[in-house]
Amino acid sequence: MSQTTTFEQPNTGTWDGGNEPFKASYGKLMMWFFLLSDAFTFAAFLTTYGLARHRHKAYEGTPEAFTFSTEWWPIPEKVFNAFPGFHGVDWPLAFVALMTMILILSSVTMVLAVEAGHRMDKNDVQKWLLWTILFGSMFLGCQAWEWTHFIAGTEEGMKLADGSVIHGANLLVNQYGPPLFADLFFFITGFHGTHVFSGVVLLIMIFINTVNGVYHRRGHYEMVEKVGLYWHFVDLVWVFVFTFFYLV
């Protein structure tokens, strides 16, 4: 008898099933947990960077007297000081500041697209998605330039003890300092750039869907929100890469 009474009473608790305890859809929750796992990947990169940096001597002289050497880890403002169109001019960190601004701006236009989606404003969603795609592509272009410059190197290069000179960097040799510095630059900014690239691809996909009215017919723009979460995460990673690679 006691069994039938339990069957007659439906379970209505938060975690009894049939509702959303986190008040977020399955897709949005899974995006959050994917981003969490992605954070593990980048944390592994930053740990590797920290350990590799600790194993090398830090530069101890004044910044003015700094020269490239495999003896010590380079100081970032002497490595990243070039700007497109200003050949040979020393503008420390100016280009990376521009890249940071572009990425923050793209985050803002993304959140504006999500906001427009809440209001079911198709035109605004299209407009802000286009801006986000534009800024995202601009960031990728900047990174392509920075990589090209980093790989090609400067005219002075680094003089070795045997008199030969290294220009630029690849995975084996590096004019800016220990080879590991270039390796970590390629891996960390490369991984982040790949994320930006996937983000731009996703943005183009949801832009096409928005134009075709897929989300309008569906009755909600949640897909824009999910891609937005991913896009903000990419911005978040850049904030950390920027601090640990270009500032510290």
Added chain:
Amino acid sequence: MASHAHHTNEFDETAPLAKPQTKVIWKTFFILCGLTAIEFAFAFMMDAGTLRNAIFIGLTLFKAFYIVAEFMHLKHETKGLIWAVLIPTVLLVWLLVALLVEGTFYGESVFNYFQ
């Protein structure tokens, strides 16, 4: 579309669109720009050292907070979701610090052993 049962497919096409609510978004943008500007000021006006690095990391965490809380909207989600994201992240930071401290010590002892 069972999970979106609370959304309706038959909304009024002719209803006027609501006004954009973008004040908080732009405020967050200016905070992020301001924090980045402060980081640059420290990068050029202060000599490198542990204190400067601590300032950088502190400002970075501030920026991360604004991106996650406002742009990713986590501040306005349920408590359960906030903790589900935050607790693993805090443990991850602990892991990172532990790996760096232990790894540096281990690296140095091995290095010195072969000196």
